[in-house]
Amino acid sequence: MNELIVTSFEISHIKDALDLLSEYYQNEKEKVSILPVFSDYEKLITTGLTALAFNGLGIAIHESGSLQGFMAGYLVEELFGKEKGVFVPAFGHAASYSKRSEIEQMLYTEAAKRWVSKEIFTHSIAIFAHDENLQNTLFHLGFGNRCVDAIRQIQPQTLDASSVTFEEITADNASIVVSLHEQHHQHYRNSPIFMPNQDEDALTDLLDWISIDENRMFCVKYNEVVAGYIRYQRVGESLFSIHSKMRNITGLYVKPEFRHLKLGQKLLQYIESLLEKDQFKWIGVDYESINLNAYYFWTKYFTPYTYSLVRRIDERIAKINLKLD
Numbered sequence: 001m002n003e004l005i006v007t008s009f010e011i012s013h014i015k016d017a018l019d020l021l022s023e024y025y026q027n028e029k030e031k032v033s034i035l036p037v038f039s040d041y042e043k044l045i046t047t048g049l050t051a052l053a054f055n056g057l058g059i060a061i062h063e064s065g066s067l068q069g070f071m072a073g074y075l076v077e078e079l080f081g082k083e084k085g086v087f088v089p090a091f092g093h094a095a096s097y098s099k100r101s102e103i104e105q106m107l108y109t110e111a112a113k114r115w116v117s118k119e120i121f122t123h124s125i126a127i128f129a130h131d132e133n134l135q136n137t138l139f140h141l142g143f144g145n146r147c148v149d150a151i152r153q154i155q156p157q158t159l160d161a162s163s164v165t166f167e168e169i170t171a172d173n174a175s176i177v178v179s180l181h182e183q184h185h186q187h188y189r190n191s192p193i194f195m196p197n198q199d200e201d202a203l204t205d206l207l208d209w210i211s212i213d214e215n216r217m218f219c220v221k222y223n224e225v226v227a228g229y230i231r232y233q234r235v236g237e238s239l240f241s242i243h244s245k246m247r248n249i250t251g252l253y254v255k256p257e258f259r260h261l262k263l264g265q266k267l268l269q270y271i272e273s274l275l276e277k278d279q280f281k282w283i284g285v286d287y288e289s290i291n292l293n294a295y296y297f298w299t300k301y302f303t304p305y306t307y308s309l310v311r312r313i314d315e316r317i318a319k320i321n322l323k324l325d
């Protein structure tokens with residue numbers, strides 16, 4: 001390698017950044033062939049990278065004038081705790097593919113130096129799920145998994161609807177799922193998830209959500225009793241969930257006393273049959289890998305394509321006279 005030069009990530013780097021990224025995506029698509037083609041996302045990624053080029057948190061590495069890698073993320077005021085964090089989305093970093101382990105190490109080291117000097121202590125980096133090389137590199141840098149984006153190709157469904165009926169939830173009947181929605185919210189506070197979500201009024205939250213155009217929610221009744229619900233919307237959390245032929249599940253809950261009766265599977269099959277009729281091609285979902293119900297349930301039907309990894313720096317480093325070399 002010739003001398004490597006580190007600069008801030010800038011708008012002028014975006015075209016070359018897209019080329020590096022396209023190779024990452026192409027390699028993931030070789031493992032997850034159902035993923036949409038990269039060109040479907042180029043415009044969105046360009047917009048996303050343009051925003052990231054302005055916040056001063058991104059860096060780029062060049063060799064003899066050619067971009068070797070970049071890493072850029074969003075500032076989050078409180079990320080998985082009270083400390084400031086940076087979230088680098090899967091489209092927010094890439095490096096020359098054959099040297100990616102080495103270059104991403106350098107990128108992170110340089111970026112983390114800047115972040116920690118700004119007292120940004122929680123670092124999250126999303127990677128493509130089948131890039132074991134990068135996963136291993138980040139694991140050794142202290143990162144662990146937290147969130148997963150996964151995808152499923154919509155297929156015709158033969159629904160076994162014995163003992164069950166489905167009903168769409170609207171503003172008129174939302175009250176029938178209020179207690180389930182409240183329980184679902186509480187679920188995330190339990191071990192091993194420990195998400196300190198704020199108390200909320202379940203009915204208000206439901207009504208707000210239902211009022212959004214294209215959001216749809218259905219409940220399942222088991223022997224006439226409301227036992228679970230599923231909901232989907234146009235866009236999930238990942239940029240790759242934004243596609244005109246994709247809808248994204250953002251909630252699935254079955255009451256504990258009705259679990260393991262395949263109601264979760266039936267809710268999924270039910271919405272899949274509706275989406276198939278409406279000629280959608282994919283369903284996306286994102287979930288916490290630390291939520292074991294979600295982890296085991298979704299991986300039966302969906303293929304992960306990104307993992308969002310997290311590293312928490314010991315904030316006491318700020319109190320030590322840090323000599324940044």
Ligand SMILES: CC(C)(COP(=O)(O)OP(=O)(O)OC[C@H]1O[C@@H](n2cnc3c(N)ncnc32)[C@H](O)[C@@H]1OP(=O)(O)O)[C@@H](O)C(=O)NCCC(=O)NCCS
Nearest residue numbers: 251252253254259260261262263264265292293294296297
């Ligand atoms: C995920 C959930 C909806 C599944 O509902 P369900 O009606 O029991 O689903 P099904 O009966 O169709 O499938 C259950 C399967 O999921 C898998 N599974 C779910 N939780 C699991 C766990 N903790 N460990 C291992 N496997 C698990 C198993 O393969 C299980 O099959 P089994 O019944 O043969 O053991 C339910 O567990 C739930 O509401 N969890 C809390 C909320 C949540 O985490 N939702 C998903 C995130 S949005």
